Amino acid sequence: LLLASERALKRHGLKPLARLVARAVVGSDPVLMLDGPIPSTRKVLQQAGLALDSMDVIEINEAFASVVLAWMKELEPDPQIVNPHGGAIAHGHPLGATGAILMTKLVHELRLFEGRYGLQVMCIGHGMATATILERL
Numbered sequence: 491l492l493l494a495s496e497r498a499l500k501r502h503g504l505k506p507l508a509r510l511v512a513r514a515v516v517g518s519d520p521v522l523m524l525d526g527p528i529p530s531t532r533k534v535l536q537q538a539g540l541a542l543d544s545m546d547v548i549e550i551n552e553a554f555a556s557v558v559l560a561w562m563k564e565l566e567p568d569p570q571i572v573n574p575h576g577g578a579i580a581h582g583h584p585l586g587a588t589g590a591i592l593m594t595k596l597v598h599e600l601r602l603f604e605g606r607y608g609l610q611v612m613c614i615g616h617g618m619a620t621a622t623i624l625e626r627l
Contacts, residue, residue: 491590491594508608511624513621514530516619522617526617527612528565531561535621543567546600546605547574547608549577549592549595550573550577552579553578561611575595588612589610592610592612593610600626604626608624609623
């Protein structure tokens with residue numbers, strides 16, 4: 491996974507695959523935990539001025555299956571676009587690498603499915619969660 495500024499792209503003759511549209515980090519009740527992806531999703535969609543149904547691919551981490559199930563029950567996404575090639579239950583959940591793995595999958599799934607927008611959502615422990623929207627270029 492390589493992030494670069496527009497200046498670095500030009501300097502090194504690189505062609506970007508996607509651009510970062512918006513990102514959000516939230517904290518939720520650390521006792522309840524695991525529900526942070528819900529408000530982080532709402533926040534990033536609001537920042538981007540987009541709706542959940544604008545997303546063509548969604549990657550959400552499955553540290554626990556209950557995270558994805560609660561998120562899907564609350565936000566009601568199209569289940570066909572959520573973790574289309576399987577999540578952590580199928581692929582593993584390596585400590586410190588999940589974010590890079592999900593982002594790489596998201597970029598390549600957007601290209602594969604010829605989608606425009608993709609959403610990555612992660613609970614990151616102690617009630618915190620992140621959400622990022624990418625646009626395929």
